[in-house]
Amino acid sequence: MSERDEYLIRDRAEAERALTELAAARRRLALRQGELLTALTVGGPAPTGFRPEQLRIQADGLLAKRRETVGHLMPELPELLGTEFAPLFRRYAHAHPLTGGYRADARQFAAWALDHAPAAPWRTELRRLLHPSGSRWSRLLPRRTARTHG
Amino acid sequence: MDLGTIPRLGVGVGWRTEIDTAVERLPGLDWVEVVAENVCAGHLPPSLRLLLERGVTVVPHGVSLGLGGADEPDPARLARLAEVAAAVGAPLVSEHLAFVRAGGLEAGHLLPVPRTRDALRVVAANVRIAQQELPVPLALENIAAHLAWPEDELTEAQFLAELVERTGVRLLVDVANLHTNQVNLGVAATAELDRLPLEALAYVHVAGGIERDGVWHDTHAHPVTAPVLDVLAALCARVDPPGVLLERDDRFPPPAELAGELDAIRRVHQAARQPEEAPAHV
Numbered sequence: 001m002s003e004r005d006e007y008l009i010r011d012r013a014e015a016e017r018a019l020t021e022l023a024a025a026r027r028r029l030a031l032r033q034g035e036l037l038t039a040l041t042v043g044g045p046a047p048t049g050f051r052p053e054q055l056r057i058q059a060d061g062l063l064a065k066r067r068e069t070v071g072h073l074m075p076e077l078p079e080l081l082g083t084e085f086a087p088l089f090r091r092y093a094h095a096h097p098l099t100g101g102y103r104a105d106a107r108q109f110a111a112w113a114l115d116h117a118p119a120a121p122w123r124t125e126l127r128r129l130l131h132p133s134g135s136r137w138s139r140l141l142p143r144r145t146a147r148t149h150g
Numbered sequence: 151m152d153l154g155t156i157p158r159l160g161v162g163v164g165w166r167t168e169i170d171t172a173v174e175r176l177p178g179l180d181w182v183e184v185v186a187e188n189v190c191a192g193h194l195p196p197s198l199r200l201l202l203e204r205g206v207t208v209v210p211h212g213v214s215l216g217l218g219g220a221d222e223p224d225p226a227r228l229a230r231l232a233e234v235a236a237a238v239g240a241p242l243v244s245e246h247l248a249f250v251r252a253g254g255l256e257a258g259h260l261l262p263v264p265r266t267r268d269a270l271r272v273v274a275a276n277v278r279i280a281q282q283e284l285p286v287p288l289a290l291e292n293i294a295a296h297l298a299w300p301e302d303e304l305t306e307a308q309f310l311a312e313l314v315e316r317t318g319v320r321l322l323v324d325v326a327n328l329h330t331n332q333v334n335l336g337v338a339a340t341a342e343l344d345r346l347p348l349e350a351l352a353y354v355h356v357a358g359g360i361e362r363d364g365v366w367h368d369t370h371a372h373p374v375t376a377p378v379l380d381v382l383a384a385l386c387a388r389v390d391p392p393g394v395l396l397e398r399d400d401r402f403p404p405p406a407e408l409a410g411e412l413d414a415i416r417r418v419h420q421a422a423r424q425p426e427e428a429p430a431h432v
Contacts, residue, residue: 025271030220032264032299034253041255049300057334057365058261058296066258072400098256 041097063093066105074106076129080122081113088113156320157241159207159353159393161416163408166398170197172405176412181207183395184234186243187214191233198238208238209353216250217276217290218263228283235286242352244289244322245280247273247310264299265309273309274316281317289352291322292342294330294368305337307345314350321346324355325381326368326397333366339381343388353393356382356415371400374411379418386422394419 038044040059046052067089071078078085092112098105110130114123160180165173173182174197182201189195189210194202202208212231215223235243248260263269281288290313292306304312313319323346328339356379358372374396385391394415398408 022271022275025268026220029264029269029272030252032301033220033249033261034255036261036299037252037255037257040261041257050297054297061296061367062257062259068400069258098258099254100256102258 041093043094063090066093066098066102069102070106070109073102074110077106077110077113080125080129081120082122084117084120084122088117091116156350156352156392157207159209159241159395161412161419162207162393162395163412164211164395164397164399165198165201165208166402167195167197169398169402169405169408170195172402172408173197174200175405176409178416179206179412181209181393181395183209183211183244183397184238186210186212186231186234189234191230191237194237202238207241209240210234210238210243212243212245213260214250215245215280216248217245217280218247218261218269218273219249219251219276220272223276223280223283225283228280232284235284240286242287242289242320243284244291244352246291246293247306247313248293260293262293262295262297262299262306263309265302265304265306266299267303270304270309270312270316274313277313277317277319281319287320287352289320289322291324291355292327292331294324294327294334294366296334296365298335305342305345306331307342311345311347314347319350320352321348321350322352322355323348323385323391324357325385326355326357326359326374326378328381329378330359330366330368333361333364340384343381343385348385348389351389351391353395354382354385354391355395355397357397358411369400370397373403373407374414379414382415383418383422386419390423391419 032047035044035047036050039046039055040062046055067086070089071085081088089109092109096108096112110126114126114130117123162179162181162183163173163176165182165184167188173179184198189198198208210231215227215231217223231243246260247263249263250257250260263273277288277290290310292310310321314321325339328342331337331342332339356374357368357370358374358378359366359368359370360372361367382394396408396411396415402408
């Protein structure tokens with residue numbers, strides 16, 4: 001085997017080792033980030049080592065961001081539900097983590113609120129909002145763009 | 151590491167649908183940033199097209215790539231960001247040092263990456279993938295956090311410095327986020343500025359927020375406060391930023407107030423560039 005071939009084989013072995021290490025690092029990171037996000041969004045157990053107060057503040061922040069974005073996309077929801085909007089949204093959010101877009105989230109929350117507040121005075125109006133005469137979803141088309149910032 | 155030339159952007163504001171006409175009329179506006187996910191490359195809003203026709207630079211700012219995530223960046227999201235960059239003729243695009251999804255869950259916001267050497271390897275690989283797919287240079291932004299990972303080995307600035315070294319990525323320094331982390335996590339903003347390789351600086355974000363019960367909330371819905379402008383001044387004392395941008399996302403003020411905030415930013419920048427005469431030696 002020539003010296004050049006030896007170098008090529010060594011380089012290839014090294015590249016393969018680097019890829020294996022990267023894949024392992026991705027798995028470790030996925031595990032930790034998954035634990036944290038589960039704790040922050042659906043009330044999963046607090047991952048080891050975090051300060052509980054910091055977890056609570058970050059979880060509240062994520063919930064508020066989600067609620068405000070939904071309220072921004074469908075302003076009728078905070079208008080109709082008033083002081084019940086925030087507590088209802090908290091219950092909904094813990095049972096329904098955000099997995100897709102905010103527009104779908106807003107529609108899903110509206111339907112959930114109808115099912116989970118049987119005696120609420122705003123039910124009729126919310127039902128009308130969800131099922132207007134004419135196009136069934138016409139009123140639920142997003143009126144604004146999603147807010148996203150960092 | 152070849153950083154190439156970093157374009158001069160000047161002073162700008164985050165373009166948002168709600169303030170499009172106010173932005174169009176802002177005096178002396180050099181450039182705007184647009185949230186990449188909120189525009190479609192094939193159907194740019196008329197207001198953005200007007201600004202482009204006037205020669206105003208538009209920089210797409212991504213919020214959902216999650217380059218700090220465990221998975222490789224999603225090709226479709228990357229392609230979309232690249233399309234928006236091409237559609238507006240952007241000199242660069244920006245994203246965050248953050249993860250936004252994990253285990254099938256969406257955070258809906260930017261979360262900090264555990265800043266370990268192990269995670270650094272993953273994030274550097276993600277940044278390189280993004281750089282390969284994007285038609286223009288990428289800048290990464292520091293984020294506002296409410297929590298710290300127990301396994302952190304590096305500060306955010308040190309982590310970003312490693313990424314610059316390994317990938318040549320450029321920096322978007324958010325001075326409001328530095329302030330946020332100083333209040334919430336006790337990380338001194340000026341110490342972080344000292345740890346950042348500011349020669350890689352592409353531009354700076356400035357934004358307002360509010361303190362409640364000892365916690366700083368980076369709302370982008372309140373006026374820019376003096377402590378945030380102080381961090382901007384500290385940055386400008388270290389480097390002349392190629393660009394500075396005001397972010398406002400909610401509770402939009404009247405146009406005159408927005409213009410006033412931009413003027414305040416310009417004053418801080420100019421004061422740093424024209425330091426007072428040194429006192430004469432006796």
